[in-house]
Amino acid sequence: MNTAVCVDVGSTYTKAAQIDLDGARLIRRAEVPTTSGSDVLRGLDAAVAAVGGGEHLYVCSSAGGGLRLAVVGYEALVTAEAGHRVGLSAGAQVVHVASGPLDAGGVRALRAARPDVILLVGGTDGGDSSVLLHNASRLANARLRLPIVLAGNADAQAAARALLSEISVISASNVLPRIGVLDPLPARAAIRDVFLRHVIGGKRLSRGRRFASLVSAATPDAVLAGVELLADLTGTGVLVVDVGGATTDVYSALVPDAEISTGPRRDVAGTLWRSRTVEGDLGVAVGADGTRAAALAEKLPSPGDDQELAAAAAVIALRRHARGHSAGPGQPRTGGRDLRDIRLVVGSGGVLRHGGGERVLDAVLGDVVGGWAPPERAKAVIDDQYVLAAAGLLAVDHPQVAGALLGDAIGMRA
Numbered sequence: 001m002n003t004a005v006c007v008d009v010g011s012t013y014t015k016a017a018q019i020d021l022d023g024a025r026l027i028r029r030a031e032v033p034t035t036s037g038s039d040v041l042r043g044l045d046a047a048v049a050a051v052g053g054g055e056h057l058y059v060c061s062s063a064g065g066g067l068r069l070a071v072v073g074y075e076a077l078v079t080a081e082a083g084h085r086v087g088l089s090a091g092a093q094v095v096h097v098a099s100g101p102l103d104a105g106g107v108r109a110l111r112a113a114r115p116d117v118i119l120l121v122g123g124t125d126g127g128d129s130s131v132l133l134h135n136a137s138r139l140a141n142a143r144l145r146l147p148i149v150l151a152g153n154a155d156a157q158a159a160a161r162a163l164l165s166e167i168s169v170i171s172a173s174n175v176l177p178r179i180g181v182l183d184p185l186p187a188r189a190a191i192r193d194v195f196l197r198h199v200i201g202g203k204r205l206s207r208g209r210r211f212a213s214l215v216s217a218a219t220p221d222a223v224l225a226g227v228e229l230l231a232d233l234t235g236t237g238v239l240v241v242d243v244g245g246a247t248t249d250v251y252s253a254l255v256p257d258a259e260i261s262t263g264p265r266r267d268v269a270g271t272l273w274r275s276r277t278v279e280g281d282l283g284v285a286v287g288a289d290g291t292r293a294a295a296l297a298e299k300l301p302s303p304g305d306d307q308e309l310a311a312a313a314a315v316i317a318l319r320r321h322a323r324g325h326s327a328g329p330g331q332p333r334t335g336g337r338d339l340r341d342i343r344l345v346v347g348s349g350g351v352l353r354h355g356g357g358e359r360v361l362d363a364v365l366g367d368v369v370g371g372w373a374p375p376e377r378a379k380a381v382i383d384d385q386y387v388l389a390a391a392g393l394l395a396v397d398h399p400q401v402a403g404a405l406l407g408d409a410i411g412m413r414a
Contacts, residue, residue, distance in 0.1 A: 254338075
């Protein structure tokens, strides 16, 4: 039997799934505690052994807090916002967004956010390059010693790279080549490359180089790949809410709307049809206090047990995902999502898989007073076998197998 093992090394648990590649089916899965206190390879190897091993091994990781990204851009509502959206879609936790020319205070705020990587953007292709070059110079002089993904004005990138000559820089196509046109894929790929080369190895999660050589993606990036494949498979809008112990992630894949893309309602920062947001203050374990505080702010009942915490975290995360975010008090909200046409809602996370997930999704779909419009005619399912990450890991090498796993998960295998 030709088998693969897909492993997600999380901050708390390491999950493994053994996949029959010839039969395109899940054979068995297991999860063990992540051994981040010693060496994450111990937990990874134990998880692989628990499912019986395989001829091929695919690994993603969010251990050690995953990828912390700071965005440095030009206008708050245009290129900085575009960079923010791209960073989230790349599986990063965006911990800081700066817009305009960096000054000493801006550099201090950037340093205080403790990012792993900086995404430097600014200007449309052929447009104003002064802010991009100013910020490149500031970052060079700040001696932050962080890798930089440069994805701004294409005509100014050579000059920006020259200013950043003593820093590790990966160039990518401009995230916003023209007003209203968002091009996320090259920057996403560059951020993924930086994560694998610099972040995984730099968190001291394992001795030696084996773990870094095994990891092919940040877990949120793998899950988003699975969500994108699921959207392609179903041909409809897909919404995923993943409730964890420390964070709650939301993924949405929308069907492109020609009127929004080209018409008068076009977003100047571009429309990202497949997106992710992460809420670092919402969870059911170490994030429980944050969930209770957020529930109070949203005028929701104070949650008690794990299922109530999960429901509150999911509802609040979906509200934020759909309503978008604001750059500060009195600033307009940007990056919101119209989810009314979503046809499939998927719940994920251990607390949902281990019972009561339907209650969580009922709370999400019944949230009619949260300042957003929930999906109107959606099917709700639980990813109880945790196949989204596995499908994302297999999507490039074995797309048909990945599609079959997702079809089984939602009850629509061909």
